[in-house]
Amino acid sequence: MKHEIKRNQAAIDLLLDPRMSANALAQKTGLTREMISRYRRGDAQVSNMSIQTLHKLEDYLEQDKKGDGHV
Numbered sequence: 001m002k003h004e005i006k007r008n009q010a011a012i013d014l015l016l017d018p019r020m021s022a023n024a025l026a027q028k029t030g031l032t033r034e035m036i037s038r039y040r041r042g043d044a045q046v047s048n049m050s051i052q053t054l055h056k057l058e059d060y061l062e063q064d065k066k067g068d069g070h071v
Contacts, residue, residue: 011058031053
């Protein structure tokens with residue numbers, strides 16, 4: 001359970017991290033630039049994020065961890 005919470009938090013941190021542009025994150029995760037921007041502006045609440053969105057972020061993190069950051 002703790003591992004899953006850490007994965008979820010890492011995915012959320014990635015989504016909200018301004019060091020990666022919304023365009024770059026969209027390309028790497030398959031999320032739309034608009035969706036990423038809505039979370040970053042606060043127009044969409046992270047607490048209402050779909051499981052599908054969370055999984056796309058987590059999948060990217062797993063691929064990046066393995067050294068293949070090109071999802």
